[in-house]
Each structure stands twice: as structure tokens, then as C-alpha cells.
Amino acid sequence: MRIADVERDTGIGKDTLRVWERRYHFPRPHRDTLGDRLYPSDQVERLRVIRRLLDKGMRPGKVLSLDLSQLHLLLDSHTTNTVDTGRHAICLSLVKLLRMHRSRELKDSLKHILDRDGLQKFITDTVVPMNSIVGDYWIRGELTIPEEHLYTEQLQNVIRHAIHSQETDVSAPRILFTTFPDEEHCLGILMVEAMCVSEGAHCTSLGTRIPLTDIAKYALDGRYDVVAVSFSAAYPSRNAIRDLKQFRELLAAPIAIWAGGAALNQKRISLPNLSVLTNIKGVPDLVMDWRNRYRGAKSA
């Protein structure tokens, strides 16, 4: 594997890979006849695990010297200890379907639960715990790339289907959903959109990776009331805060910003007209708050 492939697969930049080699003597790629680095697959695997630990907040100096078994020991200590409720059992069985590649049954089960619970309950009680289970497996390397992607795809299908079927309500806020340029995960923002659509909000999604200036301009032009953005666990929280600050300066003050996602958990950021969501269950309240505050203002 060439250095560019490793960069793509692990998300670790070429410069970083080279400087790690110089400083920590890992990775130690072979060389081809030209002196170019060739990474064997076991080192790439180890790099993938390291990447996940760094996302969890570990420091390179600590983890780069560890071998694979020590890394896995560390991973175990970082697994979320979820309580084993009845709900949790259902989610586990869904993840089991995923790992057995039974895509049809998985899809049908998701569909069934959605129909039974309704969109909001489906998100909060099924998707959220399932996400954390999948996240744990993923961190521990017990999920392959196709499995992880299949999960995302299936959920996208179900959620987009549901969003598409909802009706909107004129007295509700106009909300713009998107992510910042370094965030490529779409599931988080899709979940928030689903919650808001259920509240009757007028929702528009731009998908992922939009430059800050473009978001601001679009929100202003479209007279949106709120811009909602999400940050996955892979987004370094210091960057999230920096980017939110910059965005708040770019975006006209009366437009609210709603921010959420794993990168912001237990973070408190005080910026004008910014709400940080620590739990997706808080979304309906936010919409309700908005309604109470602006009902008169908008009809006037």
C-alpha cells in the first residue's frame, strides 16, 4: 500500500505519517526500488486502530509505541458501558443482522419498528442506542468497512423515506441542515432533520461539507430562522468550537445556530444565539421554544 492509499484509508495525512515514522519509529513501511514507502497491511490495520483511539482523545506519544494487543486493551476500556435494557436487546439483534449481512431482514425490521413507533421515537429509542453499539464495534475493529457503510445506507433509506413523507406547518421555523467542510458524516444531521420534520418545521438539507461562507449566504438568502450543524466523534472538539465561532461571525445575528453531536458532548460554548444540544431528545423542545418566542413576531 502506497502512502496516498494509507492516507485515504486511515484519514491520517501524508505529512503526519512521515513525521510519526521519524519520531516514534512507527509505522515502519518497506521501500520499493525507488525508495517510496510501502505499508504492509498489518501496519495499516494498527494505524486504523490508533486513529480511533486518537479520536477518543488519546495522545500519539502514548499509543504509537503500543503493540496490537495493548491497543485492544485500551479500546476495551473506552467502550461505553450501556445498561442492558429490553430496548438495548432489540438494538443488539439489529446489529447482529448487520454483522450477518442479512440486509433484507435488517431493512424490514427497521421499517417495522419505524411504522410502529413513529419517526421521533424511532430515532431516540432505536437509532441512537444502535449508533452507540455500532460505534463500539467499529472502534474495536469488529465491524468491516462494508458493514459500517451498509448500516449507514440502510438507515439513510429508512430515515429519508420518513422525512420525505412528512408534511410541514407554516407556523414552524425554517431550518437549514448541513455540516462544516471537515465533517463528512451525514447520519447525525439527518437524524436531527428527522426530529424537526416531525415537529412540522420547514426543513432543507444541503448535505455535508459546505464552506462556512456558502452556508451563511444561503441561509440569509432563503430567510432561514435556524442553521443546524452536527459534529461526529471524529471531529476534534477544539476545531468544532473554533469553526462555530467563525461561523457565528459570518452568519447574521438573528439567525439561530443549533449545534450538536458527539464532538460537543459536555462542552459549553457561549455564543450569541447558539444552542448546543447534548441530547437529540432536546430537539423537539428547541422547536417548541422557537414557536413560543416567534409566533407573534412572524405573523406580524
Next chain:
Amino acid sequence: MRIADVERDTGIGKDTLRVWERRYHFPRPHRDTLGDRLYPSDQVERLRVIRRLLDKGMRPGKVLSLDLSQLHLLLDSHTTNTVDTGRHAICLSLVKLLRMHRSRELKDSLKHILDRDGLQKFITDTVVPMNSIVGDYWIRGELTIPEEHLYTEQLQNVIRHAIHSQETDVSAPRILFTTFPDEEHCLGILMVEAMCVSEGAHCTSLGTRIPLTDIAKYALDGRYDVVAVSFSAAYPSRNAIRDLKQFRELLAAPIAIWAGGAALNQKRISLPNLSVLTNIKGVPDLVMDWRNRYRGAKSA
């Protein structure tokens, strides 16, 4: 703008940006107090246009010396000259909605056309021409990033909704949809999936950017009959051919490969059990062919 931001926004690598500066004296970024490059926004804009021309097959030596007006002249000559049929007029009006940011009306119109025409006709007669119109605007820089993303999002919603509602048929092939690691556009493969679902095929999508070995392993484990991959215009066709060759060696011979997309137009690749699609209308025939060939074999 720092060099890393330019890389993200234009898709041109840091090394390439530096070597262009050395060789062609463009771009010519300012420097901060440390000597780091700072790209002004007009140069980034010019780079974006250049990138699109390179995707169309132009060579750097030719285009890097041109100024913005000359670049636009070149772009005009690369616009597809579509005939102005009645169908085309409808697509134009949809794109107009997109450019006016009327997301609600756009969504409703798409929904309406889909309901009227059915999924296959919707794809071939509306989505395909709309794609080429959007592509033209995009190439010429007359579409902003949010507009382009909104387009993708809305279509995804509509198409995923439709795919989700279809039933499958046991006598049809099991098809796996995905893209190679360097291809991040999902609309193409989604369109193919839509065509196949309409034919009753058992479809599973892994989304974009899956390593070749993972695709091969997943397809084998799941006993898929076909792996379908798509290549957008941004995928250099030489790479597409190279990657397809490598993939054909990785994937067990009895599993067919269906490949398509702008990068393969007018290319002929002969590999065992590989079909290159030049037009999405050919998809139903492929499924039909498969049925005729394997009907007996599978039930036996």
C-alpha cells in the same frame, strides 16, 4: 485561505499546488509572516474552474496560463449541446427552481413527476437530462456549492424513497452496488440501483468509497451475482480502467461486474464477465439478459 483549505475545496493536492506554482507561476499565493502560502479567493475560484477543465480532459500546461475570461471561453465550448425538446424544457424549469432556492417546490415537482412516470421513466427521462444540465451549470461556475448539494440531496430523498417502496422478486439477480475508494459521488450508483430495483432485482448498496478487497469479500460472502460500480466524470478514465482490471482479478470469476458512468463513456474494456454501460437505459436489458441466462441454473 491556507493550502490545506484549497486542497479540500478544489480537490487539488498540496504537492500539485506547490509544483504548479514552481512550474507555471500560477497560483501565486501571498505569504504570511512565516512564509506559509495564503491563497486569495479569486485564485481559488480560478483553480476551481481549472479543476473542472482538467476533469474534462484538458491539460495543465494549456490551461494554467489562461486568465479567467479565456477559461470561460473554453468552458463554453465544452458545454453539451442538448436538443431543446419538450422534455428538456421541464428539466430546465426544475433547474430554475433549484437556482431560485425553492426547495419545497422542487421537491414537490420531482415527487409529482415520479408518481406520474414511474421510477424507471423518471430516471431515464428526467434525472439523466437534468444531471447534464446541472453538470453544465456546474462546469461554468454558475451554480454554487449549496445549490449543487441541494440538488443531490433532493434527488437522493426522492430516489431512496422510491427504492425503499419497491418489492423484490426471487428469480432476479442479487446485485451489490458501490463505488471504488476514489469515487465519492453516490447519485450515479443510486440511479442504477433504482433501475435494477424496478426490475425486481435483490439490491444491496454499500454506498461510496469501499476498498476493492472489501467489496470482493462482501460480494463472495453474500453470494451476489453482480457487482455494479459507477464512475463520475471526475474519475480519470485511466484510473477507472486500472482499478477495474485489479478488481476483476480480486473478484471470483462467476460474479459479473457492471460498470458505468461518465468516466467510461465511449471506452471499451474487455475483461471476462464485465459489462460496460454507456447508457443507463441499458440496465433493464442487462437484468433481463441475466434472467434468461441463469433462470434454469439458479432454480436447479
Next chain:
DNA sequence: GTCAATAGATTGTCCAAGACAAATGAACAT
């Protein structure tokens, strides 16, 4: 003991200039 400031170590990103293979285009021969 708790908190804040300071000093020191860690870490990612950028720079420069050179090198080379793979792809391309042009000139030529079949």
C-alpha cells in the same frame, strides 16, 4: 487543598528543491 500562571514537551502542518515513472503528444514508418 484549590486554582492560576508559567515553563517545557508534544504534535500537526508547512516549506524547499530534487527525483522519477507514468501518461501524453508528436513525428515517423508501416
Next chain:
DNA sequence: ATGTTCATTTGTCTTGGACAATCTATTGAC
């Protein structure tokens, strides 16, 4: 038209050095 050869173009990789931003540990004041 089609294939072959040769020069040019072009992207990607190399090394080693540099520095700001962040994190950590120590010190000192309360």
C-alpha cells in the same frame, strides 16, 4: 488508418528542517 519510438509533460514521493498551537506538569499564591 494504425503502430512505434522518442521527448515532454505531469503528479506524486522523497528528505530534513522549522514553527505555532496545544497539551502537561510544575511552581507559587491564596
